Amino acid sequence: MKYGARKGRMNAMRQWIARASAKEILIFPVPGADVMRLYQAETEMDARLTANPRESNVLLVVGELTESLALKAGVAYQQIPRPRVLVVASSVQPPYLPEPDVQVSLGDGFLDEALPQVRQLLRDYAWSEEAEPWKPEFLTEMVEDSENGGGHDHHDHDHGNGNEDEEAHDHHGGDNHGDDDDSSGEHNHNHEHDHGGDDEDGSQDHGDMDFMSMVAMTKDLPRPKDGLPMNRSEVYFGPFHPGLPGGLSVFMELDGDTVIKASVEAGLTARSIKEVLPVDAKKLPDLLAELNPLTPQSYRLLAQKALADALHNDDSMPSNVLGILENERIASHLNWLATFAKTVGNEWMHRKATRWHVLYRSGEVLPEKLHAFMCQIRSMPYLQTKLSVGGIIPDTLLHHLTGPAAKAAGKMDDARSDDEYYRSLGWHPVTTQANSAWGRLLVRFDEIEQSLELIQKATDQQTEREEINFSGSGKGAVKLESPRGTLKLSISVENGAIEKLQIESPSKPLAALVPTLTDEAELSDALVQIASLDISPWEIKGKTEEVE
Amino acid sequence: MNPLYQYIVIFGMLVATAGLAWMIYLIKNSLGDTLDEPGKDMPAQSGNPSPEPAWNRYHVHYYGFALLFLAFDMEMAYMYPWAVVYKELGLVALLDMGVFLAILFLGLIYTWTQSGLKRQ
Amino acid sequence: MSAVLSWIIIGILFSAGVYFVALLERWSMSGRIEWSGPFHSFLQAFGQEEIRTRRYDTVFYEATPVIFIAVVLLSITILPFAEGTVILDLGTAALFINAALVYIMVSLIMAGWSANGVYGMIGGWRAMAQLIAYSMAVVMAITAAVMRAESMGMLEIVQSQAPLWNIIYQPVGFLLFYFAAMAMAFLPPFDLPVAEGELAGGAWAEFTGTRKILFRLGRLLLILTLSLAVSVFFLGGWLGPWLPGFLWTFIKTALVAASFFWVGRYFPRIRHDHLLEWGWKYAVPAALFNILQVGILLLL
Numbered sequence: 001m002k003y004g005a006r007k008g009r010m011n012a013m014r015q016w017i018a019r020a021s022a023k024e025i026l027i028f029p030v031p032g033a034d035v036m037r038l039y040q041a042e043t044e045m046d047a048r049l050t051a052n053p054r055e056s057n058v059l060l061v062v063g064e065l066t067e068s069l070a071l072k073a074g075v076a077y078q079q080i081p082r083p084r085v086l087v088v089a090s091s092v093q094p095p096y097l098p099e100p101d102v103q104v105s106l107g108d109g110f111l112d113e114a115l116p117q118v119r120q121l122l123r124d125y126a127w128s129e130e131a132e133p134w135k136p137e138f139l140t141e142m143v144e145d146s147e148n149g150g151g152h153d154h155h156d157h158d159h160g161n162g163n164e165d166e167e168a169h170d171h172h173g174g175d176n177h178g179d180d181d182d183s184s185g186e187h188n189h190n191h192e193h194d195h196g197g198d199d200e201d202g203s204q205d206h207g208d209m210d211f212m213s214m215v216a217m218t219k220d221l222p223r224p225k226d227g228l229p230m231n232r233s234e235v236y237f238g239p240f241h242p243g244l245p246g247g248l249s250v251f252m253e254l255d256g257d258t259v260i261k262a263s264v265e266a267g268l269t270a271r272s273i274k275e276v277l278p279v280d281a282k283k284l285p286d287l288l289a290e291l292n293p294l295t296p297q298s299y300r301l302l303a304q305k306a307l308a309d310a311l312h313n314d315d316s317m318p319s320n321v322l323g324i325l326e327n328e329r330i331a332s333h334l335n336w337l338a339t340f341a342k343t344v345g346n347e348w349m350h351r352k353a354t355r356w357h358v359l360y361r362s363g364e365v366l367p368e369k370l371h372a373f374m375c376q377i378r379s380m381p382y383l384q385t386k387l388s389v390g391g392i393i394p395d396t397l398l399h400h401l402t403g404p405a406a407k408a409a410g411k412m413d414d415a416r417s418d419d420e421y422y423r424s425l426g427w428h429p430v431t432t433q434a435n436s437a438w439g440r441l442l443v444r445f446d447e448i449e450q451s452l453e454l455i456q457k458a459t460d461q462q463t464e465r466e467e468i469n470f471s472g473s474g475k476g477a478v479k480l481e482s483p484r485g486t487l488k489l490s491i492s493v494e495n496g497a498i499e500k501l502q503i504e505s506p507s508k509p510l511a512a513l514v515p516t517l518t519d520e521a522e523l524s525d526a527l528v529q530i531a532s533l534d535i536s537p538w539e540i541k542g543k544t545e546e547v548e
Numbered sequence: 549m550n551p552l553y554q555y556i557v558i559f560g561m562l563v564a565t566a567g568l569a570w571m572i573y574l575i576k577n578s579l580g581d582t583l584d585e586p587g588k589d590m591p592a593q594s595g596n597p598s599p600e601p602a603w604n605r606y607h608v609h610y611y612g613f614a615l616l617f618l619a620f621d622m623e624m625a626y627m628y629p630w631a632v633v634y635k636e637l638g639l640v641a642l643l644d645m646g647v648f649l650a651i652l653f654l655g656l657i658y659t660w661t662q663s664g665l666k667r668q
Numbered sequence: 669m670s671a672v673l674s675w676i677i678i679g680i681l682f683s684a685g686v687y688f689v690a691l692l693e694r695w696s697m698s699g700r701i702e703w704s705g706p707f708h709s710f711l712q713a714f715g716q717e718e719i720r721t722r723r724y725d726t727v728f729y730e731a732t733p734v735i736f737i738a739v740v741l742l743s744i745t746i747l748p749f750a751e752g753t754v755i756l757d758l759g760t761a762a763l764f765i766n767a768a769l770v771y772i773m774v775s776l777i778m779a780g781w782s783a784n785g786v787y788g789m790i791g792g793w794r795a796m797a798q799l800i801a802y803s804m805a806v807v808m809a810i811t812a813a814v815m816r817a818e819s820m821g822m823l824e825i826v827q828s829q830a831p832l833w834n835i836i837y838q839p840v841g842f843l844l845f846y847f848a849a850m851a852m853a854f855l856p857p858f859d860l861p862v863a864e865g866e867l868a869g870g871a872w873a874e875f876t877g878t879r880k881i882l883f884r885l886g887r888l889l890l891i892l893t894l895s896l897a898v899s900v901f902f903l904g905g906w907l908g909p910w911l912p913g914f915l916w917t918f919i920k921t922a923l924v925a926a927s928f929f930w931v932g933r934y935f936p937r938i939r940h941d942h943l944l945e946w947g948w949k950y951a952v953p954a955a956l957f958n959i960l961q962v963g964i965l966l967l968l
Contacts, residue, residue: 006579006580006583006715006717007580007581007583008579008580013578013579014579014580014715016711017579017711017714017715018715020707020708020711020712020715021708021711021712021715021716023704023708023712024705024708024709024711024712026712030595043698043699048697048698051864051865051868051869052592052868052869052873053592053595054592054719054869054873054874054875054876055869055873055876055880057712057716072595072596073595075587075590075595075596075597076592076594076595078585078586078587078588079587079588079590079592079719081582081716081717081718081719081876081877082582082583082716082717083715083716126715127580131583132583133583133584133585134585135585135586139585139586139587140586142586142587142597142599143586143587143599145599146597146599146600214605217604217605218605224607226668228607229605230605230606230607231604231605231606231607232604233602233604233786233789234600235593235598235786235787236593236594236596236598237594238594238595239594239595239596240594240595241594241868242864242865242868243865243866243868249594249596254786254790255607256606256607256608256609256793257607257609257790257793257794258607258609341865342864342865343865343866344865344936344937345856345857345859345863345864345865345866345936345937346856346857346933346935346936346937347696347697347856347933348933348934349936351699380934380935380936381934381935382857382935382936382938383936385942386936386937386938386939386942389939522609522667522939522940522941523790523866524863524866524937524939524940525939527865527866551758551759554756554757554758557745557756558742558745558756561738561741561742561745562738562742565734565737565738565741566734566738569733569734569737569878569882572878572881572882573878576714576718576877576878579714579715580717582717582718582719583717588719589719589720589721589722590721590722591721591783591784591785591786591787591788591873591874592785592787592868592869592873592874593785593786593787594868598785598786599722601723601784602784602785602786602788602789603781603784603789606789606793608793608796608797610797610800610940610944613797613800613801613944613947613948614800616948617800617803617804620804620952621803621807624804624807624808624811627808627811627959628762628763628811628814628820631811631812631814631815631820632814632818632819632820633818634815634818634963634966635815635818635966636818638967639967642963642964642967645963646960649956649959653953653956656948656952656953660948660949665944665945665948665949666941666945667941
């Protein structure tokens, strides 16, 4: 535990404290608690999940991380106070992080295997003589960049800032630094560059005259609605935020606590499968299932449907497939609800939703109790008022939208309407006229209830699909209703190998909604509305084309 | 105990609490220093590096409420001694303070109608 | 029962009260009761490194946790545990408790500001919004209790409830003070400053190690103090039939503290716009009505 232990020798008191702290394991999950929930029941483990790296002592990496996410995970790891343990639950070691202290393979209940090892490490190695500071290149560069003016053009600030930063970075046990100069007139660099106020602070880098009046600082900034000259701050919410889906990073410009601009950060979770093509047609379902760790079964079924369409011209839906799809829909909505409960701020809802998610993952179905749970939430006092503030999707943006968000706004598009099997079971899409986070919550609950009924009816009739012959050629274009919206896949197969592949996912138009939805909204409303959209960060396209 | 003595005791308690906190820090320091690593001291922003300071002119949107709070707080300063002698003085006290409260209440109603009681 | 013995028993009961509130808090977060949980939590935070953020505001950062816990301890000294058993029988106790507990808000703002991070700043300023929302309810409810007792001293306030407890005499005041006390201790659903799902820890996120211990311990003590204040002002303090006075106080305090956690699970986090609006449009008129009602009742 070179990079996770505190420096020093173990003596009696430290041993006692280490033993006590080994019993209290606080986990910061990367990329997020929702990915972790697919493998491990949050409520049944002996450890707790935390919202902030500062209050945790374990960084848990679940699954494979893309490079940009791993970079942020490295930053988060550095922010965890020692003693800390790095647990990696995947077969690949992520970049930008040190050697994992505990490595387990990803599977059901992986944490039960890892926790005893974590405890033992915390107990025995909390203080160690071999502890060293972790100084990876990317962090040292990041810190140096920030010392040199943080990426804006006013280089005459370098002296002032550089000195201040160097003083402030030297943290040792009991020292206090003379940071009082900084505190009185600290000049912030985090607003836009097109302001004139900066030019006046030539006085700032002389060291003694650090004070600049707020009036001068905010002289030429754009004014908010009530005309007062105020500063803005630029913040990121995510990717490891407890109230947003894991891996989703939203960049916001805040005026006090009003959101002026918000946009989903692109390129964090992009995965490329272009380089894997051409690939054997048999491997397509597994390949697609890896694309979205939150709803693997939908992607697998999509691939199978596309192959059946391409090779046999038959894209009907047999009943066992329906059971899988609808079950995943319920599980996905419950997983979403668990994260949403955290954003909304009700711990009871979060715990119950996690328990239900566990039950549905393991296949136990208790329709009446789930129905009772949903009724309890629907009748929760104040919830409707809170969720109905803002968040209206304008009609102009409804074109490309599918899924529960579109249904709440009144658009009845659903890929399942074209499927005769669904029609034969008497299904039609659900729609509500409440175009807000409350409406989206209700739509998802209605979908859960519909899925419960469908599963009930489908188990009465068992049909199977004929085996797919994987050799052959053809082109297929299919749609499937995943929990978040309509997925469209078109493939072209030649002699048993996939040559071309194109996926359209529902999260991309949802992510494009974020700026409009959160315009001039209060921060907590903005976060609630973004969380209610249920954007899957694994489905947003990156900066470069990742699937073709 | 006369009031002065009581306040001295209170002040002594403040000092004692600060001393207690200081002693806990001393014990804590014996547990070892904090290792200095790059990036450790940036405030946690869900995994993003946040090297820039956050001190700026923060736009509070509730200043309408704050002004009203100031007015009512001044009123409450007068109400405390009034409350102590209320029962002795009887109806006169009720009427006097009633007039005062009614005027302030009208101020509240005025702010309400002028849409001062919402997010600015 | 000699004074020393009763103080020792009160000390033990008080520590048991703090342990009880810590258990309740862990229960509200994880749904389980872990009997040794609070101790492990305390020791784990003790063994953590202390990280101070870059360019933090020294004075505020160091002073905040101390102020937080100091004012709570001060409030405890003026609250009575049994007849005649109060550390300091301050003549202006009712005013003092409100004045001291305002520093909770000051401490939260200082915490949010000093750590120099955006999440913390937002949390800090929200703490002030919360104070503006609940403060009038607290002050006016206390004033109504003082009117009945004709004195600001705590012993007289409890003794004035001997015929009829204040919860029945002034129910509106009780409800206002109850919810305002939850807001003062920033318990869910009023946990705007330290919102876990929105601000990932908010105002006190950047405090690690012993400073965090002071904050968390201070908050537990604050919950206990506010429960004690609710029971002294509205539930009759030590008054009760068969048991000795201090046992009644602790039973009532424990019940109120447990109810704080129980009530909180039924609501989502209250938006700070709504909190301010309802505080000023509904709570202040209700509190004024309460004062009017108590005034009329006292004259009859």
